[in-house]
Amino acid sequence: MDTTRISIPRQPYRAIKRLLDAVAAALLLVLVAPVLMLVAILVRFKLGTPVLFRQQRAGLHGRRFVMVKFRTMSDARGPDGELLPDAERLGRLGRLLRATSLDELPELWNVLRGDMSLVGPRPLLMDYLPLYTAEQARRHHVRPGITGLAQVNGRNAITWPNKLRLDVEYVDRCSMALDAKILLLTLVSVIRASGITQPGHASAERFRGEQ
Numbered sequence: 001m002d003t004t005r006i007s008i009p010r011q012p013y014r015a016i017k018r019l020l021d022a023v024a025a026a027l028l029l030v031l032v033a034p035v036l037m038l039v040a041i042l043v044r045f046k047l048g049t050p051v052l053f054r055q056q057r058a059g060l061h062g063r064r065f066v067m068v069k070f071r072t073m074s075d076a077r078g079p080d081g082e083l084l085p086d087a088e089r090l091g092r093l094g095r096l097l098r099a100t101s102l103d104e105l106p107e108l109w110n111v112l113r114g115d116m117s118l119v120g121p122r123p124l125l126m127d128y129l130p131l132y133t134a135e136q137a138r139r140h141h142v143r144p145g146i147t148g149l150a151q152v153n154g155r156n157a158i159t160w161p162n163k164l165r166l167d168v169e170y171v172d173r174c175s176m177a178l179d180a181k182i183l184l185l186t187l188v189s190v191i192r193a194s195g196i197t198q199p200g201h202a203s204a205e206r207f208r209g210e211q
Contacts, residue, residue: 013175021118025111032105039070039102046093047074052106057123060143065115067123070103101190107146119179120145121167124207131209132164139167142174149178152185156204 029036043051053071056064072094076084083089090098097103110116116123123144132139150158150166158166170178 016176017117017179018114021111022114024118025108029108029112032108035102036105039097039105042093043070043097047071047091053103056126057144058126058129058140059115059123060140062129062137062140064126065110065123067110067115068106070097070106072097072103104146111146115143117143117145119147119182120174121148121170122151128207131207133210135168136164138171139164141171147182147186149182152182152189155189160205160207 040051051071053069054066055069057067059065073086073089074091074094076089078084094103107116111118120142121139121144129137148167149170150163153166154162
């Protein structure tokens with residue numbers, strides 16, 4: 001594969017997708033408002049504050065933005081005062097929120113703002129930007145998404161090289177038809193609660209670049 005080529009979605013598709021994202025996010029935020037309130041209350045009393053987890057992620061063209069999710073881990077610490085491992089801080093509620101993807105619902109606000117799209121490569125840590133190959137970095141030619149091609153093909157259970165390959169494949173193939181297919185497959189994946197974690201990790205291991 002030629003890693004020097006640049007594949008950027010055409011303007012009509014980008015404009016229509018952005019409009020649909022904004023409308024869908026606004027409607028969904030209204031429809032799921034009771035669910036958001038219920039989850040917020042559960043998180044507040046089971047896991048503590050803040051209710052929302054905020055983290056800087058890389059967006060379109062690698063630009064920094066703040067992604068919001070419901071927190072899924074407590075602040076439990078060991079005798080030495082250090083935070084316990086992620087798997088021990090996750091707890092039953094955290095696992096449930098991740099299994100049902102309810103922790104992702106606040107990201108609809110990011111979609112409404114234009115930081116994210118409903119469908120696209122998942123937004124990853126800013127620390128990863130220098131670690132990508134030129135080919136892998138092409139994942140930032142589109143807005144990151146709540147769900148994407150990698151999420152419906154194994155989610156966290158697949159390796160980083162495969163995950164990033166699927167992200168770039170989405171950039172090359174993105175269309176309204178593909179987006180609709182990914183959204184449908186996402187519903188199936190959520191119902192099956194598949195690919196939530198990588199073996200041996202609370203979610204997935206950190207990306208460390210080409211080994």
